[in-house]
Amino acid sequence: MPMTTATIRLLAGAFAVGLSLASAGASAQTAYPAQAIKFIVPYAAGGSSDTRSRQLAQKLSDSLGVPVVVDNKPGASGNIGTGQIATAKADGYTIGLGNFAPLAVNKALYTMPFDPARDLAPVALIERGPMALGVNDKSPYANPAALIEDAKRNPEKLNYASTGAGSASHLSTELFKEQAGMNATHVPYRGGAPAVNDLIAGNVDFYIELPSLFLPHATGPAPRIRMLAVAADKRVPGLPGVPTFKELGLPDMVVSNWFGVIAPAGTPPEVIKILNEHINRALQDRQYREIVESQGGEVAGGTPEQFQAFIASESARWTQLIQQKQIKVQ
Template identity: 40%
Template sequence: MTMWNTEGTRRGVVQAAALCAALLLPTWGFAQAAYPTKPVKVVVGYAAGGAVDAVARTIGQALSASLGQAFIVENKPGAGTNIAVKSVIAAEADGHTLLMAANALAANMALYQPAPFDAERDLVPVSLVGRVPVVLAANAQTPYANVAALLRAAKDKPGSISFASPGNGSTPHMALELFERTAGIQLQHVPYRGGSPAITDVIGGQVPLIAVNALEVQPHVKSGKLRVLAVLSPNRSAIFPDAPTMAESGFPGFEASVWYGLVAPAATPKAVVTKLHAEVQKALQTKEVRERMTQVGGEVIPGSSEMFAALIKAERQRYEKLVREANIQPD
C-alpha cells in the first residue's frame, strides 16, 4: 500500500502541482492579455447616421486606438432591433462581437410576446456609455410656444392634438405616453418607421408635434423649422441650452433619455469583459469622446458593469408596466 506520509513525497506532490500551475497560468494569462486578437464587430440595430450609430463609432474609434485592433460598426436594422440583438446572442462568446444597445434592449422584452430574448440571461453588460435626452418639439408655425401652451390646448380638446414618434414602442413614444399620464392629458400618437420620416411630416405640417432624440432635431431647430418645447433630461441640453427641461416646465422629477451601452454574449470570459469595461471607462474620460457625445446632444455616464445591469433590469420593469397599462403594440 502506498502511503502519503513522508516529507519527500509531500514535497514532490507540491512541486508537481506548482509546476502544472506554472505551465498553465502563462498560457491563460497570455490568452486574456492578447485580446483582441482580430477586428471586433460592434453591431448596431439601427441605420447608419443616427444617434446610436454615432455613439458606437465614437467608442469604436477610441477602443481601436487603445487596443490596437479595428472596431467595426455593423448596422443591422429591423424588427425593432431584435435582429441585431439575436445575432449577437448567437455569436461566438469571445469578445469579438459586441452590441451597442439602447433602451429597446429592455423595452422589447415587454413589447414582443413571446419575448424574443432575455437580455439578463442571454447577454452580459460590459459598460454603460451615456445618454441623449428625448425632446418634445413642435412645428415652428404652431401656437405651442411652450409646454404650458400645449397643456392648455390639450385639456381644452382632449385627443385632438397628435404627436409623431419614430415608432410604436420606441423610447420617444414611451416617454410621451408617460408624460400624458403624468400631465393628465390625452394626445394622439402617430407612429413612423424612424425619426427622419416623422420629422419630415412635422416640418411639412402634417403633424404638429414630435418626440424624438435630441440629435435628430438639432439641424431643424437651428434652421427655425422646429421649436423645442422641452428636453426630457434632468438638466438642460448642451445643444439646446435655451430649452427648458420638463422639470422646469412644471413636472419635477420627470425624465426620459435614450441610454447607450455595450453588451456581449453571456458566455464571454469575465476577464475579457473586465478588460473591455476598463477600456471603455478610460475612453469616457477623454476629451475627444466627451466632446463627441456633447455634439450629439448627450453626456457620458461612467460606472460599473453592475450599475448597467441594474439599469437594464429597472428599465425592463418600467416598460413592462407601461406597455401593459397603455396597451402598446410593436410596429
C-alpha cells in the same frame, strides 16, 4: 545507469525552463484581444446609434490595438442585431450596442427568441440622451403649458409623431400625456427622419425625440423646429436655453434614450473587465465628450454591475407603463 546529482539538477533546470516557455506560450495565445472585434449595431447605417457606435469603435480600436469593426444588423426594433449578439460565441470577439428598446422594452411587446437578462452580459453604459419636446417653428405653442391646455380643451385635435409602437419616442409621449392629463393621437413612422420631416411640414403637432435629430433644424438664421422642453433632471449643457419638464411643473417627466455596450452571456469576466476599462477610458476623451454633449447627450460610464442595475430599473419602469396603457405593436 544511475543518474548523478549534476544530471538530475540539469534535467530539473531544463524542465523548469520548458514549463516557463509553455506558460509564456499559453499566455500569448490567450491574451485579449488578439484579433479584430466585431461590433454589432442593431440599427441601420447613418442613424444616431450607428454614428455614435462608429465613434466609440474607433476609440476602442486605437486603445485596444486591434480593429473594432462595426456591423449593422437592423430590424425588428433592434431585436435582430441584439439577438445575434446574444447567440454569438462568448469569447469577447463579438460585442455590440445595446439600447433602450431591445434591452428594457421589447420583452413586454414581442415574443422574443432571447432573454436580455439571461443571454446578454452588460459591459458599460456609454450614453444617456434626454428626450426633448419639439414643435414646428410656426406652431402656436410657445411652451408645453399652451400645448397641454389646447389638448385638454380639444381632446381629439392634436397628434404626435413617434418612431413606432414601443419606441423611446412613443413611450416618452405616453408618459407625457399621463403626467399632463391630456390626450393626443399617435402617428407612428418608420424612423426619425420621416417623423422630423412631417413635423417640419406641419403634418404632426409635436414630437418627443432625441435633441440630436432636432438640432440641425432648430438652429441657424431660419430654424424650422422649436424645442419647448427637455426631459432631464437639469438643463442640458448643449441646450442651455431649453427648460426641463421639471421646471415647467412635470417633475416625473425625466426620460432618456440610452445605450451601452453588451456582450454574449458567458463572456469571461476578465474580458468584460478589459472592455469596461477601455470603454471608460474612451468616454473620458475630451473630443468625444464634446461631440456627445453638443448634441444634447450625457456621457455615462461606470461598471458592468451598474449598467445591469440600470437596465433592470428601466425594464420595470417601462413594462409597467406598457401594461397600464395596454400598448401593442402593430
